[in-house]
Amino acid sequence: MEHVFNIFRLGIKELRSLLRDPMMLMLIVYAFSLDVYVAATGIPETLYKAPIAIVDEDQSPLSNRITSAFYPPHFTRPAMVGLHEVDKGMDSGSYTFALDIPPDFQRDMLANRHPTIQLNVDATSMTQAFTGGGYIQQIVQGEVADFAAGTRSAAPSPVDLALRARFNPNLTQSWFASLMEIINNVTMLSIVLTGAALIREREHGTIEHLLVMPITPFEIMASKVWAMGLVVLLACAFALVIVVQGTLQVPIEGSIALFLAGAGLHLFATTSMGIFLGTIARSMPQFGLLMMLVLLPLQLLSGGMTPRESMPGFVQIAMLAAPTTHFVKMAQAILYRGAGFDVVWPQFLAIIVIGGIFFTVALTRFRRTISTMA
Structure with missing residues (x-):
């Protein structure tokens, strides 16, 4: 003792x-x-107020639909800029993302020509760049898919995915x-x-x-x-x-x-x-x-x-x-x-x-x- x-x-x-x-x-x-x-x-839980610029060279209903899909809190209101302003804005750090919608984008999509949208990313902010790139890809694909579904019939998916997050349901x-x-x-x-x-x-x-x-x-x-x-x-x-x-x-x-x-x-x-x-x-x-x-x-x-x-x-x-x-x-x-x-x-x-x-x-x-x- x-x-x-x-x-x-x-x-x-x-x-x-x-x-x-x-x-x-x-x-x-x-x-x-x-x-x-x-x-x-x-540290933000998700992408938060990331600055984005959009070059709309198509000026079509589909491009307008894509542009309107970007809004706070994930992104700031898109800055509508010309093609010549993209490099200057990216160099100065004004934009983390710059999306370029090419001319005749809607027409080529409806004709199944598989048009390409260019996304420029400032990868100096690595985490935000990685997360934001995925967000933008999902937004664009989702808007294009919804637009296509309204103009032509789409075959239903043969498989449904039921996602359930355990222990942290809201991630x-x-x-x-x-x-x-x-x-x-x-x-x-x-x-x-x-x-x-x-x-x-x-x-x-x-x-x-x-x-x-x-x-x-x-x-x-x-x-x-x-x-x-x-x-x-x-x-x-x-x-x-x-x-x-x-x-x-x-x-x-x-x-x-x-x-x-x-x-x-x-x-x-x-x-x-x-x-x-x-x-x-x-x-x-x-x-x-x-x-x-x-x-x-x-x-x-x-x-x-x-x-x-x-x-x-x-x-x-x-x-x-x-x-x-x-x-x-x-x-x-x-x-x-x-x-x-x-x-x-x-x-x-x-x-x-x-x-x-x-x-x-x-x-x-x-x-x-x-x-x-x-």
Whole structure:
């Protein structure tokens, strides 16, 4: 019991040290409040007010119909320009899209001559260009098909497609972005807080005071793990309930308690990783550089931003050793699809095993670092 009391008291000391660090407190508050809100609402969910210009060289009912199909909020009101104005407008960035309807377009379409409409796209805005190109293609094809159906009989399609989107029926970007931002911030803050706590003690000289006390390296490390992990876990719960459910009105299908239990296991692994990085770095700038090398692969290759199935095979296998891979899969299953423990228990088990390995490695490194200081 003496070991437990020591771990508890040292953890309280860590919490008090954190309360005296206003920059870290601001980082925690921002990461689980404004950052989540901005990630969910800052990027438009779909194409939004994209500037488009149209060159109508046909001046037919069909070309007028196509022109009138472009309206807010996806596009701005089309700017009707001459052919000589297209290059100047594209070069100046006034138009992202420029649609050129050729002469005799309606007549050639009715005569089955397969006329071509030219679409110029400013691809410097890659995401908007890709999405907008698909939108414009659908709009033009739809208007042409409706116009053709009014002038001649069309054979009915032999197949109907009934589309049902599960878990996010409206394909709302904020539903995905807000929760994934919380998942990423749990990993980032847990590594930052524990690593910074260790470096802060080394820079302030308080680590030498701990070395002369009747406590073990295990107790020192365990206190940092539970104290910083608790802070991140409480902030995560606040973000889920207040920001995601309350402010953004995002429905959470599964059990928040089950997710927080999985997050607690994940924090056991990532806080250990933070201490390991803190023993390697000798200053906060060095720690920041190590964070860039470690955090970016953890977030980009864990399956949260892109499906793991689209990654090279060796990357998929290598990332199984990272706790974020299993945490992202577990979190998405619980929060998006309402999965229970009977579905996510393999991820729980994997995180426990990986966390145990990380904790052991970090503790070994921590003991070695303390012995050299002593």
